[in-house]
Amino acid sequence: MQLTAENLVLSRGGRTIIDGLSFRLQAGEALVLTGANGSGKTTLLRALAGFLTPASGVIRIADAADEREIAELIHFVGHLDGLKTHLTVAENLAFWAAFLDGSDSHDSAAEVAAALERFALSGLADIPAGYLSAGQKRRLALARLAAAPRPLWLLDEPTASLDAAAAAVLVDCIDAHVRDGGLAVVATHMPVPLARAQEIRLGLAEDAA
Amino acid sequence: MLVKRDLRLAVRQGGALGTALGFYMIVVTLLPLGIGADLKLLSRIAPGVLWIALLLSALLSLPRVFASDYEDGSLDILATGALPLELVAAAKALAHWISTGVPLALLAPVLGILLNLEIGAYPVLVATMLIGTPAVSFIGAVGAALTLKAHRGGLLIALLVLPLYVPTLVFGMAAIGALLGPGGVTSPFLILTAISLFAVILGPIAAAAALRLQMQ
Amino acid sequence: MQTVTQRLANPTQFMDLSGRILPWLVGAAAAIIGYGLYLSFFVAPPDYQQGETVRIMYIHVPSAWLAMAAYTLIAISAFGLLVFRHPLADVSAKAAAPIGAAFTFIALVTGSLWGRPTWGTYWVWDARLTSVLILFFLYLGLIALRSSIEDETLAAKLTAILALVGIVMLPVIKFSVEWGNTLHQPASVLRLGGSTIDPSILKPLLVMALGFTVLFVALHVKAMRNEILRRRVKALQMAEVARAQAGQLAAAAE
Numbered sequence: 001m002q003l004t005a006e007n008l009v010l011s012r013g014g015r016t017i018i019d020g021l022s023f024r025l026q027a028g029e030a031l032v033l034t035g036a037n038g039s040g041k042t043t044l045l046r047a048l049a050g051f052l053t054p055a056s057g058v059i060r061i062a063d064a065a066d067e068r069e070i071a072e073l074i075h076f077v078g079h080l081d082g083l084k085t086h087l088t089v090a091e092n093l094a095f096w097a098a099f100l101d102g103s104d105s106h107d108s109a110a111e112v113a114a115a116l117e118r119f120a121l122s123g124l125a126d127i128p129a130g131y132l133s134a135g136q137k138r139r140l141a142l143a144r145l146a147a148a149p150r151p152l153w154l155l156d157e158p159t160a161s162l163d164a165a166a167a168a169v170l171v172d173c174i175d176a177h178v179r180d181g182g183l184a185v186v187a188t189h190m191p192v193p194l195a196r197a198q199e200i201r202l203g204l205a206e207d208a209a
Numbered sequence: 210m211l212v213k214r215d216l217r218l219a220v221r222q223g224g225a226l227g228t229a230l231g232f233y234m235i236v237v238t239l240l241p242l243g244i245g246a247d248l249k250l251l252s253r254i255a256p257g258v259l260w261i262a263l264l265l266s267a268l269l270s271l272p273r274v275f276a277s278d279y280e281d282g283s284l285d286i287l288a289t290g291a292l293p294l295e296l297v298a299a300a301k302a303l304a305h306w307i308s309t310g311v312p313l314a315l316l317a318p319v320l321g322i323l324l325n326l327e328i329g330a331y332p333v334l335v336a337t338m339l340i341g342t343p344a345v346s347f348i349g350a351v352g353a354a355l356t357l358k359a360h361r362g363g364l365l366i367a368l369l370v371l372p373l374y375v376p377t378l379v380f381g382m383a384a385i386g387a388l389l390g391p392g393g394v395t396s397p398f399l400i401l402t403a404i405s406l407f408a409v410i411l412g413p414i415a416a417a418a419a420l421r422l423q424m425q
Numbered sequence: 426m427q428t429v430t431q432r433l434a435n436p437t438q439f440m441d442l443s444g445r446i447l448p449w450l451v452g453a454a455a456a457i458i459g460y461g462l463y464l465s466f467f468v469a470p471p472d473y474q475q476g477e478t479v480r481i482m483y484i485h486v487p488s489a490w491l492a493m494a495a496y497t498l499i500a501i502s503a504f505g506l507l508v509f510r511h512p513l514a515d516v517s518a519k520a521a522a523p524i525g526a527a528f529t530f531i532a533l534v535t536g537s538l539w540g541r542p543t544w545g546t547y548w549v550w551d552a553r554l555t556s557v558l559i560l561f562f563l564y565l566g567l568i569a570l571r572s573s574i575e576d577e578t579l580a581a582k583l584t585a586i587l588a589l590v591g592i593v594m595l596p597v598i599k600f601s602v603e604w605g606n607t608l609h610q611p612a613s614v615l616r617l618g619g620s621t622i623d624p625s626i627l628k629p630l631l632v633m634a635l636g637f638t639v640l641f642v643a644l645h646v647k648a649m650r651n652e653i654l655r656r657r658v659k660a661l662q663m664a665e666v667a668r669a670q671a672g673q674l675a676a677a678a679e
Contacts, residue, residue, distance in 0.1 A: 080282025
């Protein structure tokens with residue numbers, strides 16, 4: 001599987017945010033996007049996810065074995081956590097696991113339990129998500145990654161609100177995913193020590209350095 | 210499955226349904242107070258009043274159909290499922306119908322008592338409402354999708370969507386009259402059904418288009 | 426050699442062309458409407474039932490026609506925007522909405538005034554007036570939706586979707602209103618003075634319709650020109666903002 005961007009021009013609200021970006025990401029590789037706030041990291045991730053149509057240029061996901069649409073090949077973890085406050089932790093995750101897998105809730109119960117365990121949320125499984133702290137909510141949002149298998153991960157500031165231990169768990173998770181042949185694009189303005197990662201620095205022309 | 214989750218949410222959150230039912234009751238109660246308690250008159254206008262009050266009450270919970278998922282980031286994730294966005298929109302409209310439209314339709318005969326609705330009309334009233342309310346939910350969903358980012362979205366939905374409810378209202382009323390009248394004519398009822406089907410099929414397409422534009 | 430639509434699609438060329446024909450359009454509209462009014466008020470015969478008041482019809486009916494036509498134009502523009510991304514499609518739709526709403530309003534008011542001497546009330550729920558009233562709400566909806574969304578590009582596309590939904594629902598609405606009417610009471614006194622349309626009535630009607638159409642085109646073109654100019658001003662202002670921001674950053678970096 002290969003993710004390619006060619007001469008990507010992305011604009012938002014009438015302003016060009018990204019002008020002529022090209023890169024290629026192979027299976028087993030990670031890409032870290034750095035840059036100041038407003039430099040276009042979120043815009044680029046949303047474009048890769050298929051939410052934002054590029055003004056010009058091409059985004060291509062090529063895979064011999066997999067014929068699915070881009071949307072079905074990605075995990076998108078944005079700034080917002082995508083949690084329903086009135087559902088419990090377990091219910092939230094079970095819903096996403098089943099929805100993203102296209103399966104029934106029961107089939108993914110094992111994956112859900114494992115994901116909760118991975119992100120140290122098992123003890124909170126029956127608590128309504130609205131009661132969680134910011135860091136716990138973030139971990140629950142990230143637990144989606146482990147609850148349903150998808151090749152391409154698009155993560156926007158995933159370590160926000162996480163303490164050092166949780167951040168380390170996340171980094172391990174991404175590393176493992178990449179090692180197993182997955183792809184990951186991570187936007188962050190804090191250092192994220194991923195093994196095997198290329199870096200692209202986005203930003204305004206003035207502070208290119 | 211999405212429908213199940215939304216229904217569960219609706220139950221947990223409680224508020225919206227109660228508000229809609231309460232609004233329905235209050236509006237229907239205001240009528241005799243405003244018009245006078247002439248039972249014969251009330252009986253004649255009861256079906257129309259019940260239909261109109263139902264349309265207004267359904268409007269109350271429409272803004273939330275997509276808004277909460279949009280606000281907490283769930284909409285983005287919903288767009289990455291195996292389900293096309295059109296079906297996601299349809300599922301949410303269906304959940305709205307089950308959680309708001311159907312209860313309102315079932316409450317109508319109870320409120321009909323307040324308006325001295327003739328006994329024979331009860332089953333016909335409920336039947337037409339159950340068949341007509343899908344149009345209310347599915348057309349309403351289009352309005353909800355268009356006004357996600359708009360100021361004063363709730364009021365705006367009413368302005369956008371009420372004119373589009375006219376066919377459902379007219380044929381809902383016509384169906385009641387025709388079924389109760391001599392010969393039990395069913396053609397308005399069938400037309401009402403057709404309108405609902407039309408809304409069920411085309412509504413999600415328009416709603417998904419509007420949602421995609423706002424996810425950019 | 427570009428086709429007409431291609432030439433018109435370029436805003437600059439549109440401004441050029443429209444600037445030249447606009448005075449002619451206005452003049453033609455004034456002339457035709459003037460002639461039409463003369464025909465309506467002095468030449469056309471009074472109706473055998475309604476007397477002189479039937480003359481209001483010569484304003485009411487063309488207004489209603491234009492109201493429908495304008496909405497159709499908006500729907501076509503909406504289609505052009507969403508499917509073909511025609512650069513002027515949104516300008517056309519945005520400009521047409523208030524003008525269409527105005528014609529609808531005129532149709533409603535004249536319809537009401539026309540009915541007063543005949544029915545004794547200012548309003549009757551006959552099929553046509555009701556349909557025009559609903560059309561008025563559809564226009565209000567378009568205008569309200571556009572003004573309540575800040576992002577102009579987004580507002581343009583969402584309004585386009587609404588216009589298309591409206592044009593699809595409009596026949597259904599008209600059909601349902603007419604059906605509802607045959608059930609309750611026809612009383613459509615707004616029939617054109619008898620079962621056949623006499624040529625002496627038809628001619629002023631068509632002339633007024635033509636005049637109104639030309640007037641609409643003139644107003645529409647003028648409104649489109651205004652909108653294009655407004656967007657140009659906005660683009661210049663945005664560029665100014667970007668320049669100032671770049672200047673600030675450069676200054677801060679020193």
